[in-house]
Amino acid sequence: MTALIPGERIASMIASIVPGAVAAQDRGAAWIRAETWPAVARGLRDGEETDFKFLSAVTGVDYIDHYEVVYHLTSFRLNHRAVVKVRCGEGREEPAVPSCVPVWRGADLQEREVYDLMGIRFDGHPNLKRVMLWEGFPGHPHRKDFLR
Amino acid sequence: MRTEPVTVNIGPHHPSTHGVFRLRVTFDGEVIVDVEPVFGYLHRGTEKLAEERTYVQFVTLTDRMDYVASMTNNQGFVLAVEKLAGITPSPRGVWLRMIAAELQRIASHLVGMGFFLQDLGAFATPLMYAMRERERILDLFEMLCGARITNSYMRPGGVFMDAPEDFWPAVNRFLDEMPGYVDEYESLISGNEIVLSRTKGVARVELDALINASISGPMLRAAGLAWDLRKKHPYEFYDRVEFDVPLAQESDNWARYIVRIQEMRESVKIVRQCVQQIEPGPIRPKEVPFLVRPPAGEVYSSIEGPKGELGYYIVSDGSIAPYRCKVRAPSYINLTLLKDMLVGWRVADMIVTFGSIDINMGEVDR
Numbered sequence: 001m002t003a004l005i006p007g008e009r010i011a012s013m014i015a016s017i018v019p020g021a022v023a024a025q026d027r028g029a030a031w032i033r034a035e036t037w038p039a040v041a042r043g044l045r046d047g048e049e050t051d052f053k054f055l056s057a058v059t060g061v062d063y064i065d066h067y068e069v070v071y072h073l074t075s076f077r078l079n080h081r082a083v084v085k086v087r088c089g090e091g092r093e094e095p096a097v098p099s100c101v102p103v104w105r106g107a108d109l110q111e112r113e114v115y116d117l118m119g120i121r122f123d124g125h126p127n128l129k130r131v132m133l134w135e136g137f138p139g140h141p142h143r144k145d146f147l148r
Numbered sequence: 149m150r151t152e153p154v155t156v157n158i159g160p161h162h163p164s165t166h167g168v169f170r171l172r173v174t175f176d177g178e179v180i181v182d183v184e185p186v187f188g189y190l191h192r193g194t195e196k197l198a199e200e201r202t203y204v205q206f207v208t209l210t211d212r213m214d215y216v217a218s219m220t221n222n223q224g225f226v227l228a229v230e231k232l233a234g235i236t237p238s239p240r241g242v243w244l245r246m247i248a249a250e251l252q253r254i255a256s257h258l259v260g261m262g263f264f265l266q267d268l269g270a271f272a273t274p275l276m277y278a279m280r281e282r283e284r285i286l287d288l289f290e291m292l293c294g295a296r297i298t299n300s301y302m303r304p305g306g307v308f309m310d311a312p313e314d315f316w317p318a319v320n321r322f323l324d325e326m327p328g329y330v331d332e333y334e335s336l337i338s339g340n341e342i343v344l345s346r347t348k349g350v351a352r353v354e355l356d357a358l359i360n361a362s363i364s365g366p367m368l369r370a371a372g373l374a375w376d377l378r379k380k381h382p383y384e385f386y387d388r389v390e391f392d393v394p395l396a397q398e399s400d401n402w403a404r405y406i407v408r409i410q411e412m413r414e415s416v417k418i419v420r421q422c423v424q425q426i427e428p429g430p431i432r433p434k435e436v437p438f439l440v441r442p443p444a445g446e447v448y449s450s451i452e453g454p455k456g457e458l459g460y461y462i463v464s465d466g467s468i469a470p471y472r473c474k475v476r477a478p479s480y481i482n483l484t485l486l487k488d489m490l491v492g493w494r495v496a497d498m499i500v501t502f503g504s505i506d507i508n509m510g511e512v513d514r
Contacts, residue, residue, distance in 0.1 A: 002381035028446070053359050056450065057476040059461050070461065072448050072476075076359070076375050083448065106362020109484050117195075132188035132513060141196050 002074070004028065005082040013050055014084075017043030029070075029083035034097050037086050038124075041103040044073060044084070051075040052082065055100070058110035060118030062144045067095040067120055088120055092145075099125035117142040153181055158498075160189050166263060166502075167509030178494045183487040190513035198473035203229050203440040204303060206473065211298035213475065214511035216259045219245075219252035219289070220453045222302040227383055228449035228460035229304040233442035238433050241306020242384050243426040247319070248292060248301055249384075249451075250415040250422070254326070255285040256454035257408040257415075260506035264405055265337060267503035268346055274337060281329050284322050291315045304440050306432035319423060326416050330409060338406065347402040351489040351501040355399065361484040365456025367505065370407045371399035377452040389421040401504040408506070439468050455479050455506055475514060479507035 005013075011025040014032060021036035032040050044052045052073035059070040067088040074081050088095035099122035100107045109131065111122045116130040119140030130137065139146050159170035168189035174182035194213060198206045210221040223245055230237060237245075262278030286296040292311055293301040301307055337343055355371040368375050376393045378386040394410030396403035444466040450459035456478025463472040482505050489501050 059474040061472050105360050132191040
């Protein structure tokens with residue numbers, strides 16, 4: 001069975017990679033400070049105990065007072081999984097997160113999709129263009145305030 | 149003589165692009181030097197539509213994502229809802245879901261194989277063979293739920309309708325005949341000189357690159373990594389059936405084709421064991437309400453779809469509709485490396501390689 005690493009444990013693993021990177025934690029996930037994300041991602045991928053070579057999914061979630069990007073990570077060798085989240089600051093203006101494409105190429109299309117549909121900017125993405133909708137489409141449909 | 153690269157637009161309406169897919173390809177003579185995939189022509193905003201529908205209503209929309217593998221889409225979603233809402237499914241419902249899902253895997257691989265060979269220039273013949281057997285599977289689905297493509301067969305807790313009596317002899321007859329059909333494809337195609345020379349060694353990708361690019365499913369197994377969620381994370385009753393995970397090492401177009409062929413044989417084995425082990429009983433627990441109302445929370449649940457890891461990430465706020473429902477679509481993510489696979493190869497290899505990834509545009513665009 002693929003085990004889900006509890007939030008507390010993944011938080012302590014992250015804290016040993018980059019001290020002070022964990023902003024919060026709950027039962028199932030750890031929140032990471034946006035500015036430390038690339039370093040944390042690299043550490044999670046290369047760490048002996050974490051070994052998250054596979055990035056399963058990148059999701060943007062609109063919580064109305066802020067946005068979050070959720071990363072689901074998988075290790076094939078250790079057969080475990082973890083959920084890591086990055087909060088995109090406060091409020092609804094200009095949400096942005098550092099891109100993790102340099103760490104996982106698999107984030108390429110997924111981050112573009114989040115950018116397109118949720119309007120979260122990924123700084124450092126090599127080709128951040130809209131993917132489902134055309135350039136010039138007004139708004140980002142997955143946002144809660146999007147009206148047809 | 150002065151030469152210059154030419155940019156050619158292929159698609160979105162092109163017979164071998166498997167739907168509305170567009171490629172902007174730059175050629176230097178016959179050789180591909182740059183590729184830019186363009187998609188989104190079939191985008192319907194499925195994830196947003198989920199936020200306005202109840203959990204059971206959304207099952208019908210999952211059909212319309214990967215429309216050649218509706219059953220596995222249903223399965224992934226209802227498993228995620230069950231995990232979120234803490235529903236224990238009925239054993240008979242689980243067996244029926246496994247039967248449907250494995251038949252669907254065969255059907256999806258048949259389509260993948262048929263179109264792959266069609267792209268290779270084996271015009272119409274292999275595809276017609278593949279469609280012949282797929283038709284049999286669709287007939288079985290029609291017996292199960294009345295629908296052939298957009299099945300919406302599964303529900304949180306099980307399925308919505310029990311199999312009719314005459315389903316069982318029909319499925320047994322199909323299981324007896326299917327290995328012979330696979331032998332037939334193998335004798336016609338797998339030894340074919342042209343197929344071998346056109347696919348072996350073409351569009352090789354290293355395993356590390358595949359993993360780093362989040363590519364899953366038969367593409368990983370064709371590179372020699374035995375990663376199959378049915379084995380590594382046995383959902384449903386996959387721990388009660390015996391099957392092998394077919395592997396290939398070459399990671400080229402040929403390996404991706406042969407892995408799918410072998411997976412069909414394994415699926416036949418799984419369905420046969422399910423048919424033997426299924427017992428009478430309710431198909432869905434009576435106490436599971438039609439209006440599922442999971443507690444506030446979130447879940448990520450994934451299954452081994454025919455095309456790779458099919459995941460659903462659902463955030464619930466305690467109401468009757470998901471707050472956010474994200475689909476981890478394997479077809480979409482498997483396209484990440486398309487450019488790397490194509491650059492350096494020739495025009496004729498382009499569509500073949502694209503076919504070997506086996507994508508479905510309904511799932512790419514959602």
